[in-house]
Amino acid sequence: MFYKLENGLSVYLFLKKNLPLVSITMVYGVGSFDESKQEQGVAHFLEHMMFKGSKNYSLGAIDLFSHVSGGENNAYTCKDYTAYYHLLPKDSWQEALLIEKDRMINLDLKQGEFDSEKQVVIEELKMYQDEPQEILYDSMYESLYSKSGGYFHPVLGYEKTLDDMSLEIMQGFYDKYYNPSNATLILIGDFDISSAKETIKKELSKFPSKKIARSTNIRTYDLSDRKLIKEMEVEYPNLQIGFPSCGFSTKNYALSNVLDEYLSGGKICRFYQILCEENDLVNNVQSFCDSQVEGGAFFFNFELKDIKDSSKVLTLIYQELNKMLEGAFNKEEFEIAKTKALSNFYMEQEKLDDYTMSLIPFTFYSKNGEALSEYQSLEGLFKDITESDMKSFVCEYFKPSMQVLGIVKDAEDEIPNIFLWEDMK
Amino acid sequence: MFYKLENGLSVYLFLKKNLPLVSITMVYGVGSFDESKQEQGVAHFLEHMMFKGSKNYSLGAIDLFSHVSGGENNAYTCKDYTAYYHLLPKDSWQEALLIEKDRMINLDLKQGEFDSEKQVVIEELKMYQDEPQEILYDSMYESLYSKSGGYFHPVLGYEKTLDDMSLEIMQGFYDKYYNPSNATLILIGDFDISSAKETIKKELSKFPSKKIARSTNIRTYDLSDRKLIKEMEVEYPNLQIGFPSCGFSTKNYALSNVLDEYLSGGKICRFYQILCEENDLVNNVQSFCDSQVEGGAFFFNFELKDIKDSSKVLTLIYQELNKMLEGAFNKEEFEIAKTKALSNFYMEQEKLDDYTMSLIPFTFYSKNGEALSEYQSLEGLFKDITESDMKSFVCEYFKPSMQVLGIVKDAEDEIPNIFLWEDMK
Numbered sequence: 002m003f004y005k006l007e008n009g010l011s012v013y014l015f016l017k018k019n020l021p022l023v024s025i026t027m028v029y030g031v032g033s034f035d036e037s038k039q040e041q042g043v044a045h046f047l048e049h050m051m052f053k054g055s056k057n058y059s060l061g062a063i064d065l066f067s068h069v070s071g072g073e074n075n076a077y078t079c080k081d082y083t084a085y086y087h088l089l090p091k092d093s094w095q096e097a098l099l100i101e102k103d104r105m106i107n108l109d110l111k112q113g114e115f116d117s118e119k120q121v122v123i124e125e126l127k128m129y130q131d132e133p134q135e136i137l138y139d140s141m142y143e144s145l146y147s148k149s150g151g152y153f154h155p156v157l158g159y160e161k162t163l164d165d166m167s168l169e170i171m172q173g174f175y176d177k178y179y180n181p182s183n184a185t186l187i188l189i190g191d192f193d194i195s196s197a198k199e200t201i202k203k204e205l206s207k208f209p210s211k212k213i214a215r216s217t218n219i220r221t222y223d224l225s226d227r228k229l230i231k232e233m234e235v236e237y238p239n240l241q242i243g244f245p246s247c248g249f250s251t252k253n254y255a256l257s258n259v260l261d262e263y264l265s266g267g268k269i270c271r272f273y274q275i276l277c278e279e280n281d282l283v284n285n286v287q288s289f290c291d292s293q294v295e296g297g298a299f300f301f302n303f304e305l306k307d308i309k310d311s312s313k314v315l316t317l318i319y320q321e322l323n324k325m326l327e328g329a330f331n332k333e334e335f336e337i338a339k340t341k342a343l344s345n346f347y348m349e350q351e352k353l354d355d356y357t358m359s360l361i362p363f364t365f366y367s368k369n370g371e372a373l374s375e376y377q378s379l380e381g382l383f384k385d386i387t388e389s390d391m392k393s394f395v396c397e398y399f400k401p402s403m404q405v406l407g408i409v410k411d412a413e414d415e416i417p418n419i420f421l422w423e424d425m426k
Numbered sequence: 427m428f429y430k431l432e433n434g435l436s437v438y439l440f441l442k443k444n445l446p447l448v449s450i451t452m453v454y455g456v457g458s459f460d461e462s463k464q465e466q467g468v469a470h471f472l473e474h475m476m477f478k479g480s481k482n483y484s485l486g487a488i489d490l491f492s493h494v495s496g497g498e499n500n501a502y503t504c505k506d507y508t509a510y511y512h513l514l515p516k517d518s519w520q521e522a523l524l525i526e527k528d529r530m531i532n533l534d535l536k537q538g539e540f541d542s543e544k545q546v547v548i549e550e551l552k553m554y555q556d557e558p559q560e561i562l563y564d565s566m567y568e569s570l571y572s573k574s575g576g577y578f579h580p581v582l583g584y585e586k587t588l589d590d591m592s593l594e595i596m597q598g599f600y601d602k603y604y605n606p607s608n609a610t611l612i613l614i615g616d617f618d619i620s621s622a623k624e625t626i627k628k629e630l631s632k633f634p635s636k637k638i639a640r641s642t643n644i645r646t647y648d649l650s651d652r653k654l655i656k657e658m659e660v661e662y663p664n665l666q667i668g669f670p671s672c673g674f675s676t677k678n679y680a681l682s683n684v685l686d687e688y689l690s691g692g693k694i695c696r697f698y699q700i701l702c703e704e705n706d707l708v709n710n711v712q713s714f715c716d717s718q719v720e721g722g723a724f725f726f727n728f729e730l731k732d733i734k735d736s737s738k739v740l741t742l743i744y745q746e747l748n749k750m751l752e753g754a755f756n757k758e759e760f761e762i763a764k765t766k767a768l769s770n771f772y773m774e775q776e777k778l779d780d781y782t783m784s785l786i787p788f789t790f791y792s793k794n795g796e797a798l799s800e801y802q803s804l805e806g807l808f809k810d811i812t813e814s815d816m817k818s819f820v821c822e823y824f825k826p827s828m829q830v831l832g833i834v835k836d837a838e839d840e841i842p843n844i845f846l847w848e849d850m851k
Contacts, residue, residue, distance in 0.1 A: 337493065
C-alpha cells in the first residue's frame with residue numbers, strides 16, 4: 002500500500018511474510034543530478050556523513066544497532082537519489098525508523114568529522130578512477146550531457162570540488178533536500194500493517210514539511226566531442242560505446258533489460274558470438290541501460306584482446322547495430338533474452354534487499370504510488386515483448402548521430418584507428 | 427517430504443511457493459574423504475569432468491540449457507560430498523533432472539578432455555595456494571589428522587597426485603560412487619509434489635543400485651607437529667589456531683555458529699575488541715567451525731599488523747580461551763551472538779540456492795530423512811542456548827593438548843616467537 006503523511010513523506014508498505022525479516026529504506030529524491038557546480042560530489046559525501054552522528058545517535062551507533070539486532074545496514078548515492086537501508090529481524094525495524102527520523106531532522110555535521118571524511122571520500126574517488134570501465138563510464142556522461150545539466154558530472158564529484166567543499170555547502174544541501182516532502186519510506190517484509198502505520202504516524206508526522214523546488218536541471222546534450230581516448234595502465238584496452246537513453250519508464254525498463262540480455266547476457270548472445278566466438282577479437286562484452294529519472298545512457302563495453310583490432314571490432318559492432326535498426330533480430334536468441342530477463346526479475350525478488358533496490362526507481366516513476374503494480378507488470382511485459390517493440394526502441398535510442406565512443410589504452414599502445422558509426426565505410 | 431526409491435536414491439521435496447523458481451540439486455555422498463592415496467584430488471577433478479559430456483548431453487550442453495532456460499547451475503566438492511546444483515524458472519526443472527540422470531549413469535570420460543581439464547584443475551590448485559589463509563587451512567588438517575584418515579589431505583589434492591592421475595582411476599571412482607544408492611536429490615521451490623514424484627520415479631527408478639561400502643576412513647589424530655611456520659609473499663602475517671572439532675550434529679552446529687559470532691562476528695566481538703580495538707595488534711579476526719560428517723576443525727584466523735607482536739597476540743588469545751573454559755562469557759555479547767546466529771539463519775533462507783546449501787549437511791546427518799525438521803529446529807536452538815551449554819561445548823572441543831598453531835610469514839620477516847596454549851607462562 003501507498004500513502005502520504007501530511008508533511009509530504011511518501012510511505013510504501015509491502016508485506017512479504019515468508020521469513021521473519023523486514024527491510025526498511027529511506028530514499029531521498031536527491032543525488033548528484035541536483036548539485037550545483039560547487040556542490041559536485043556533496044550528495045555522496047553527505048551520505049557518508051549521515052553515519053557520523055545525529056542528536057540521538059552518536060558516531061558508530063547505527064552500525065552498533067545493526068550488529069546488536071542481528072541486522073545489516075547500508076546506503077548508496079546515485080545520480081537521482083540517495084537511499085539508506087536496513088535489513089532486520091522483524092522485531093527491530095521500529096528502531097531503524099527512529100534512526101532514520103533522527104538523521105533526517107537532527108544530523109550533527111561536525112567540522113572534524115567533515116575534514117577527516119573528506120579524505121575518505123577522495124580516496125574512494127581515486128580507487129574508482131583506477132578502473133578503466135569506470136573512467137569511461139564517467140567520461141561518457143561528460144561527453145553526452147552538457148555541462149549545464151545535472152547528469153554531466155560523476156556522482157563522486159571531482160577531487161578539486163571535493164577539496165574546496167565546505168561544511169556550510171553541505172549543511173545547505175542537507176537543509177534543502179533532507180526533509181519529509183522529499184523522502185520516501187519503504188517497508189517490505191513481515192510486519193503488521195496497522196501497527197506500522199501507527200508507529201510511522203507517531204514518529205514521522207510531527208515535523209513540518211519544507212517545499213522543495215527540485216532543480217529543473219533536465220537533460221541537454223552536448224555532443225561536440227564524440228571520440229575519447231584515455232590513457233592508463235591496463236592489461237587489455239577497453240572500448241565503450243554510449244548513447245543517451247530514455248528516462249525511466251516501466252516499458253523502457255523491460256525493453257532495455259531484454260535488449261541487454263540479447264546483446265551480452267552470456268556466451269550465446271549476439272555480441273559475444275560475433276566478437277569472441279567467431280572472430281576472437283574480444284575477451285568479454287557487457288551492456289547496460291543506465292536509466293535515470295530524466296534520461297540516462299545505454300552503454301556497451303568491450304575488453305579488446307589487442308588495440309590493433311579496434312577498427313575490425315567497430316566494424317562488426319556497427320554491422321550488428323545496423324541489423325537491429327532494421328529489426329533483424331535472431332529469433333531464437335530473442336526468445337532466450339526474454340526468458341532470461343523474466344527469470345532475473347524473479348531472482349531479484351528472492352532477497353529483501355535486492356527486491357527493495359529494484360523497486361526504488363519505480364517509486365520515482367509512478368505518479369500515484371503505483372510502484373509495486375508497475376514493478377509487477379514487468380512479468381507480463383517481459384513475456385509479451387515483440388521484435389517490433391524492440392525495433393522501435395532501438396530506432397528511438399540508437400541514433401548514429403548520438404553515439405559517443407571511448408577507448409582506454411596503455412600509454413605504450415599505438416593510437417587506435419577508431420571511427421564513429423556513421424563514418425563506417 | 428522425504429522418501430527413497432527402491433534403488434536407494436534419497437529424495438527430498440520441499441515446497442516454497444513464494445516465487446516461480448525451483449532449485450534442484452543432486453548430492454553424492456563422496457568427497458576427498460573417500461579418496462585413496464593415488465586418488466587424492468579425484469573427487470574435485472571428477473566434478474569438473476561432469477560438465478564435459480555424457481551420452482545425451484555433449485560438452486557445453488549443460489551451460490547452454492541453463493542459459494536458454496534463464497537459470498543457473500553450479501557444482502562444488504568438499505571433504506564429504508559433491509553437489510550439482512540448478513536454479514531455474516519453475517517449468518524447467520524436469521530437464522535438469524534428465525541432465526543429472528544422464529551424468530549419473532552415462533558420463534562419457536574422454537582422454538582428451540581429461541588431459542586438458544587436468545591442467546585447469548592444477549591451475550586452480552595453484553591459485554588457491556597463493557592465499558595464505560588457504561595454505562594454513564590445508565596445513566591445519568594435515569597437522570591435526572593422521573595420514574591414514576580421509577580428512578588429512580586437501581580437497582583439491584596435490585600437484586603430484588593430480589599429475590599422476592589416470593583416466594582409469596577416475597573411471598573407477600565414478601563407477602564406485604556415482605549411483606543412486608549414494609545420491610540424494612533435493613528439490614525446493616514452486617512445483618507440484620505429485621507430478622514431481624511421478625517424474626522422478628519415471629526417470630530415476632529404472633537403473634539398478636550398486637551397494638557401496640563407503641570407506642571407514644574415520645578420524646584419527648596425529649598431533650606430532652603442532653607448530654607450523656610457512657613462508658610466502660604476504661602483506662601481513664597470518665596466524666591460525668585450530669582444534670579438531672565435533673562431527674556434524676544439529677546442536678553442535680547451533681553452538682558452533684553462536685560461538686563463531688561471539689568470538690569474531692563483528693567489531694564488538696570478543697577477539698576483535700581485545701586484539702584490534704584495545705591493543706591494536708591485529709587487522710582482522712575470523713573464526714569458523716568446519717564441521718564434517720565425521721569430524722572437522724574449529725579455526726581462528728588473525729591477520730597480524732606485525733610479526734613482532736606474535737607472542738603478545740597469542741597471550742591475549744590464550745587468556746580469552748582460558749576464560750571460556752571457565753564459562754566466563756560476556757553476557758551481553760553472548761546474547762548478541764545468539765541474535766546474530768538466528769538472523770543469519772533467517773537470511774540464509776532468502777535465496778533458494780543458499781537455502782539448499784545450508785540444508786545439505788542435514789541430509790547426511792539425519793537418519794530418517796528428517797533433514798528439514800532438523801534444520802528448522804535450529805530456530806529454537808539458537809534462542810535457547812545457555813552459557814552453560816557453551817561452556818560444555820568449549821570444554822569438549824578446545825583442549826589445549828589438541829591445539830595446532832600455524833603462521834604464514836614473509837621470507838624477510840624474523841622468525842616469530844610462537845608457543846602453544848599449554849606453554850603460556
